[in-house]
Each structure stands twice: as C-alpha cells, then as structure tokens.
Amino acid sequence: MRTRLLIGSLALLLCWCEAALAQRSGDILRLFHRENPTTASILEEANAATVVAFMPIFNNLVMFDPAMARNSDESIVPDLAESWSWNDDRTELSFALRHGVKWHDGMVFTSSDVECTFDLLTNRSRDRLRTNPRGAWFANIKSVRARTDHDVTIQLHRPQPSLLPMLASGFTPIYPCHVPLAQMRAKPVGTGPFVLEAFDKFERIRLKRNPNYWKPGRPYLDGIEFTVVASRSDALLSFVAGRFDMTFPGDVSMTQLRDVKRRSARAVCETTAANNYTNLMLNRDAAPFDNPDIRHALLFAIDRQAFVESLEGGSGGIGGHLQPPPAGRWGMPPLALAEIPGYGPDLQRNREQARALMQAAGYGPDKRLQLRIATRSVSPFRSPAAVLAGQLRGIFIDATLDVVETAHWRTRLERRDYTIAIETTGNAIDDPDQVFFETFSCRSERNYNHYCNPEIERLFEVQSAELDVAKRRQLAWEIDTRLLLDVARLPLTWKRAATCWLPHVHGFVAQTNSSYNGFRFEDVWMERR
Structure with missing residues (x-):
C-alpha cells in the first residue's frame, strides 16, 4: 500500500508542476471577513472565522483534495506525509514524512513536530491548549511514536476508520514544537503556502506568499487579505462594487444571493450544502x-x-x-x-x-x-x-x-x-x-x-x-x-449557502460536505482582463 501511495504522491507532484506552467502567478486575493477571529490558533478554536483565515499558513499530515467538491476517504491525498499504511488489525497508522520541509522561521520540520501536535490534542503536553475543541476526536489515540525524523506511527486503543478523515480536516494542522502556544495565538508559524504578515484585530488579516514553500510552483497568489466587515449587507455591497474579489466562503444566504445576482451580472456564485x-x-x-x-x-x-x-x-x-x-x-x-x-x-x-x-x-x-x-x-x-x-x-x-x-x-x-x-x-x-x-x-x-x-x-x-x-x-x-x-x-x-467570486478568480472549489477543509488557497490564481 505504501508503494502505491508513494507513486500517487509523485504523480500528484508532477501534476502540480505541470499545472503551475499553465496558471498565472501574482496578485492579492481580497475577501471580506464576517467577524474578528478570537485568536489565530486553529487547534484552540472551533469556528470558520479562524480556520478560513489561517488554514493557508499550515499543512496537515494528509488533506482532502481541494479540487474535489465532496470530501471522502477516496479524496484524501498526501500533504506533509508522503504515504501511509495501516497494520493488519487497523490499530496502527504509520506515516512516511517528507524531507526538506521547513517552517516559516527556517527550522526543519520533523516527526517531533507531529508528536508535539498530538501531545497537545490528547492533553499529554506540558504546554496545554487553552481550549481543546477537538480533544474528543482523538480520545482513542493510545500513543504517537516517532521512530526516525521522518517516520511516525499513531497507535489506537481500537480500530477507528474515521481517523484518517479527521487528520485531513482543516482543524488538524501540524504545529511546530519550538514555537510557544502564546505566539501561535497571535503570530502563528507554519509550513504552509502563506506566511502571516499582519493580524490586526477587528480590522484585517494579511498573508503573503511563502517563497520557500515545498510544493513546486505553489502558491500562485502573492498574498491574501481579509478585511473584517461587521455588516454583511455592507460587505456584499463592497463585493458587488469590486472592492473584494470574493465573499467570505459559504456566507451568502439564499436571499442575499438573489440580491447579489440582481446587482452584479459578473459575479460567479456557487451554492452548496456545507454540513x-x-x-x-x-x-x-x-x-x-x-x-x-x-x-x-x-x-x-x-x-x-x-x-x-x-x-x-x-x-x-x-x-x-x-x-x-x-x-x-x-x-x-x-x-x-x-x-x-x-x-x-x-x-x-x-x-x-x-x-x-x-x-x-x-x-x-x-x-x-x-x-x-x-x-x-x-x-x-x-x-x-x-x-x-x-x-x-x-x-x-x-x-x-x-x-x-x-x-x-x-x-x-x-x-x-x-x-x-x-x-x-x-x-x-x-x-x-x-x-x-x-x-x-x-x-x-x-x-x-x-x-x-x-x-x-x-x-x-x-x-x-x-x-x-x-x-x-x-x-x-x-x-x-x-x-x-x-x-x-x-x-x-x-443550511445551504453560496460563495461568490469575480470572474478573474480561478481555482477555488466550494465543498459540499464541510465548511472547514477547503481553504488552503494554494491552487487559487487570478487573471484580470
């Protein structure tokens, strides 16, 4: 199984390289944000306000393919893990990790960071999460063992087929061992396609392109800017006027969608049921x-x-x-x-x-x-x-x-x-x-x-x-x-709700059975004509 997944990972890498030649790099994606995120720490928060804005900073062990609208076991693809395999009784899940991945501050990513992340999630760490909204997800984890810098095994008390999808969620990024949680709440460090430039509470969040991202050619965007707009009607009027390239994902109600379409023939809107x-x-x-x-x-x-x-x-x-x-x-x-x-x-x-x-x-x-x-x-x-x-x-x-x-x-x-x-x-x-x-x-x-x-x-x-x-x-x-x-x-x-964007935005796929997993934005690109 590991060989098959490794081949799939290499094929995916080749696809990234080929796609990068076809897409346009540059530009800043501007979205309105519906509310102020309490903190930037995804592991400690339980809302879209945090995960949408800060998911682009991080990677997971595995992820749901952002090009597929429906999350499923079959849509899970490698991320920081190149491959994975189960033991015979399905109580151990082992990962082979990527080499050469660096955190935004230049430190090298290793299996110790995976251990530290799951020590936080299972309340085994000295540095405790202020809140642990997903603690109940991982109560079945018996241990997380790193054999080398690039191999790690999660051992379970009993079989749990949902573990891999849980690891693919936007709520399960890998955190760095060397960065204190207090900093992760205000200026998080990740391995992802974007680096935090500014987090001005009640105003805006600015992300800039990670020039050292380990995925060749990604991201296409130079940056992402979220502007906090308390009034949804004001935010939608600004979008229709062209001051934003995209609405906050999944935030346009059916009534508002009719108004957006009436006011703007240019807007591209997609309605989904987002669980x-x-x-x-x-x-x-x-x-x-x-x-x-x-x-x-x-x-x-x-x-x-x-x-x-x-x-x-x-x-x-x-x-x-x-x-x-x-x-x-x-x-x-x-x-x-x-x-x-x-x-x-x-x-x-x-x-x-x-x-x-x-x-x-x-x-x-x-x-x-x-x-x-x-x-x-x-x-x-x-x-x-x-x-x-x-x-x-x-x-x-x-x-x-x-x-x-x-x-x-x-x-x-x-x-x-x-x-x-x-x-x-x-x-x-x-x-x-x-x-x-x-x-x-x-x-x-x-x-x-x-x-x-x-x-x-x-x-x-x-x-x-x-x-x-x-x-x-x-x-x-x-x-x-x-x-x-x-x-x-x-x-x-x-609920069903819509996400809208202007025609120069490409590569975003609205998901149909989650509102938390599709916001890496590394595949999004823009072409103004």
Missing part, C-alpha cells in the same frame, strides 16, 4: 427544561419546513444530527426520519401533542411560559430565533430574544448561561465520529449543553470501530434516532 445546521440547545439542568415534558413539547412544536422556507428560501434541508442525503454520506433518508415522533409531516397532530405536554406541566392559555432565547448578534442566529419565537406562541410559550455579542457567545455557552439557545453547528468532516464524540460525548468541550447519556455513548464506540460501511451507517442511524428522541439537541434546518 452546517441550525439547532436548538436546551439547558437540561435548570427549569423549565429539567422537565422532560417541556423538552418533548418543543420536539413536537417545531415546524421545520417553515424554517427551510423562511431562512433558506426553500433550498435547505431537514435532517437529524448527520448531514442528510444527497450531500451527506451518513444521514438518515427522509422516509426513515419521518418515522421518528415529532419529525413526521402531520404538523397539526404534532402541535396537539405539544400543547398536551405543556398542559401536563402546568401551562396553558392562562398561564404561559416566559422564555428568553439566547442568540448571537448576527443574522444566521437572530433570524431563526425570531422564527422560533413565533412558533412557540402556539404552545403557550412567550419568548423574547437575548442577543449576545459574538465575542461573548462561546463563553455564554460554555457556562451554560442560557435557558434555550440557537446554535449553528458546522461539522468539520462528514463522519458520525466527529458529530457524536464532539457534540454529545459527556466530557467533550464542545458539548455545550452538557448532554450526557453513558448508555448511548457506549454505542458511539461500537459504531466507531465498525469497518463495514453499511453496518456502520445502520448503527449511526440507530444512534441518531435515540439522540433525537432524547432531545439531545433539536435540529431546525440544514
């Missing part, structure tokens, strides 16, 4: 949602099609916690989802059940429940919160919005300083392990509403170790059904 869904989190440990009747009343009260129509222009989707087909590889088909109580098409019957549950909890027309819906101060959060408030009025709940500034949002969630909260969850890879372990395992930092069911969590590990894809998919559907019935979270709508 991102709006959902509802409940504080299950405090009144009123410590009462299972009220939790289940919400399950029956929600009109998901109304969310699709009002927020996604009818182009969104309805699903469980795994991205639904056809874009998703693991989500339940519509007929299976409709069999789950609360997800069937009979909205009137569902609402009657919701009102009966509310009355059983002591509420009714003369005694209405007063709630505040926590929501971020940006439209992808505020708009669904307003729709939800309207729907809840029909089951004796009067809800107002508790608008939280983006800078304080994560802290509010981590402290569970909310009763009910609108959340938009982007899944980094299209795989049940990422969704189940990150969002619902008892000790995950990303389990913001502290849902914990040890019985269901044991099933996470059973499906994770299953090597037969069909059997694993069936196990994933069974787990998702139990999570939905237990009101672990309440999915509202699966």
